[in-house]
Amino acid sequence: MSVLKAVFLIIIGLAGGLAVGAGMVAFLTVLGIAPRLAQVTRTAHYIKWYENSIVAGAVFFTWTGLQDMLFHLPKDITLLFGLFAGMFVGLLAAALTEVLNVLPILAKRIKLVDKLIWLLMAMVFGKVLGSLFQWIIFIPFS
Amino acid sequence: MSGFEKDGDTMPKSERIYLRLRHRVQVKPDQRVTLNQIAKLVSNLEDDRRLENMVVHQVSPQDKHLIVIDVTQVVALLQKRFPDLEVEIIGPTQSILEIVYPSKSPRFLWVIFVWLLLFIGSGLTIMNFHEDVSMQEVHQRIFEMLTGEKEEYPLWLQIPYSLGIGVGMILFFNHLFKKRLNEEPSPLELEMFNYQQSIDQYVIMNENKEAQNKLDERS
Numbered sequence: 532m533s534v535l536k537a538v539f540l541i542i543i544g545l546a547g548g549l550a551v552g553a554g555m556v557a558f559l560t561v562l563g564i565a566p567r568l569a570q571v572t573r574t575a576h577y578i579k580w581y582e583n584s585i586v587a588g589a590v591f592f593t594w595t596g597l598q599d600m601l602f603h604l605p606k607d608i609t610l611l612f613g614l615f616a617g618m619f620v621g622l623l624a625a626a627l628t629e630v631l632n633v634l635p636i637l638a639k640r641i642k643l644v645d646k647l648i649w650l651l652m653a654m655v656f657g658k659v660l661g662s663l664f665q666w667i668i669f670i671p672f673s
Numbered sequence: 674m675s676g677f678e679k680d681g682d683t684m685p686k687s688e689r690i691y692l693r694l695r696h697r698v699q700v701k702p703d704q705r706v707t708l709n710q711i712a713k714l715v716s717n718l719e720d721d722r723r724l725e726n727m728v729v730h731q732v733s734p735q736d737k738h739l740i741v742i743d744v745t746q747v748v749a750l751l752q753k754r755f756p757d758l759e760v761e762i763i764g765p766t767q768s769i770l771e772i773v774y775p776s777k778s779p780r781f782l783w784v785i786f787v788w789l790l791l792f793i794g795s796g797l798t799i800m801n802f803h804e805d806v807s808m809q810e811v812h813q814r815i816f817e818m819l820t821g822e823k824e825e826y827p828l829w830l831q832i833p834y835s836l837g838i839g840v841g842m843i844l845f846f847n848h849l850f851k852k853r854l855n856e857e858p859s860p861l862e863l864e865m866f867n868y869q870q871s872i873d874q875y876v877i878m879n880e881n882k883e884a885q886n887k888l889d890e891r892s
Contacts, residue, residue, distance in 0.1 A: 600818060604820055605820070643780070661795065
């Protein structure tokens with residue numbers, strides 16, 4: 532009976548993981564973050580490595596996250612970790628905005644095609660300051 | 674010794690021009706649009722100034738914002754004026770004239786308005802996103818995982834995280850100090866191009882349909 536239960540759990544776990552993993556890869560593919568990074572850094576040859584790094588990262592953090600693992604690293608490491616995490620979220624946000632085609636339509640509508648960089652910077656500053664506000668003021672004082 | 678001295682109808686048959694319409698041309702509200710403004714001409718004529726300066730369209734207030742000049746209109750005009758000319762068409766078969774009116778409202782007010790809209794909107798969006806995915810808890814969890822200490826407000830992680838968002842966005846759009854990391858167009862520029870291309874295509878199709886309607890009404 533317990534073997535049957537175990538087999539059942541394995542199947543459910545595997546199925547869930549497959550669905551979530553496939554979904555995540557599909558999402559990242561649509562947004563095209565890895566190709567974009569490869570293009571900017573002119574390292575398109577290493578795109579396979581980038582794929583592997585996405586998979587490895589997802590698996591590693593799923594596993595360590597589920598295991599209550601503690602690494603006891605110095606506090607400064609979190610600075611670097613935060614910067615990288617933020618950059619990735621920034622890439623995600625930018626890619627999403629781009630997929631939704633907000634900026635070109637807006638710039639065209641109000642005839643500011645030559646000031647597109649301004650609109651972009653408005654969003655960048657908005658996100659950075661909004662995020663800082665949330666961590667430093669909004670959450671501690673609510 | 675070729676060329677046209679009088680009415681152009683003295684031209685030998687071998688006179689031939691290659692005509693390539695420009696895709697999109699900006700014009701003034703009262704401009705007389707000449708052929709060389711909307712097209713690139715290549716010819717073996719000694720003097721093709723009369724050709725080049727042939728008026729194709731006179732912009733009038735009824736034209737509103739966009740005019741589509743079809744290559745058939747141009748060819749018809751050319752045949753009327755220069756019957757012996759052979760015209761070879763290369764490239765696009767329509768040219769879109771965009772009438773640029775002097776803007777009335779001060780643009781910098783618009784810029785400020787839109788800037789604030791995007792600034793506040795995207796700030797709110799990122800906060801909503803963080804709430805949505807319980808980012809605070811995730812950051813607390815990561816902080817504990819990395820350092821082994823519990824911290825309710827892991828600002829060491831969160832402040833660089835916030836700055837990183839900005840860096841990531843700029844990286845994606847490749848707009849770092851206007852200086853290109855490489856020569857290729859950025860996704861935004863491509864998006865802008867595609868959007869413009871769609872509008873142009875729509876205008877070309879739509880204007881053609883309108884021309885058909887007008888003919889039907891007349892008959």
